[in-house]
Amino acid sequence: MTDDLPVLVIDGTRFTDLDGFAREFSRLLSGYTWRGNLDALDDVLRGGYGTPAGGWVLRWVASETSRVALGHPETARRLERLLPRVDPSNRATFEARLEEARRGAGPTLFDEIVAVIRDHGPGGRESADGIVLELR
Template identity: 50%
Template sequence: MTVTYVIDGARITGLDRFWDVIGEAVNGTGGYFGRNLDALADCLHGGMGTPDDGDYVFEWRDHTASARALGHEETARQLRQSLQRADPTHRAALRHRLDEALAGRGPTLFDRIVEILRDEGPGDVRLR
């Protein structure tokens, strides 16, 4: 039997809120399901609330609201934070990504999260 986890996109106002919403969708109030993109990918591989057999789907309702909240502006905000603590060898690439986000170009956090949900775990994601 397929388990469906509902992500309420209307509740997502930025990346920090996304972590709360997906954590609650999978593991209930106060639940954890990653607090960064790498941890999200790890959680999708099981043992963090999803069925071991991978028979699950994320139904992302009102995903257009989430796409706005996790768009270029929020992407740029997160990249600025990353740039401050980045290893010097990664700063040029981060600066380039930041410049692209500030110009409204390139992948957004929303794009990256959807990619991770689709590609990293055995489950699926449906945008509604």
Template identity: 50%
Template structure:
């Protein structure tokens, strides 16, 4: 039987809060399930609270609330924070992505998180 983890999108007010909400959805209060996109993808691979047989999915309720909270403004904030850590050979691309987010263009954090969840969740992702 498939185990469904419920992400309460009404509780997502930004990226840091998203990490708390998904951590609690999978591992209970104070639970961890990634603090960046790469870690989220790793957690989806197993061993971080999901069933060993990989029979699980996600249901993201009130996803439209999360989409607004993880929109271009939050994406630009996240990209700005990471700009100083970007390898010099990638700074031009990082700056282009930041400029696009500040102009309200390009993928948002919500889009990136949805992509990771869709690609890595065996049972899939339902946006409600």
């Protein structure tokens, strides 16, 4: 039951890009700073990086504001920053994803973050982590 779980709140009005989201999310963590890497977010959600033990609620207020802030333009900006470090074997796929974001198509950064979080909650691959996402 979620009534018994600690509630951590992200305020979508407090940031306008991924770096701001990382700062806002890190504000929730005890003794750890998350820097915006989605693989690292996955690790943080598994526990041991300053999140409550035994499950918790992540209440994302003003999530529609965040959906816009972390939309296709910010997705393309993130991909452009990552491009120089992409392995040559994955470069064509990565560049296609970047072009898709530039056209305003495909999943956004908001979609990706939400998917990572939901993977650690009810019905997700890592549901044992017990994270309940509430988009408000």
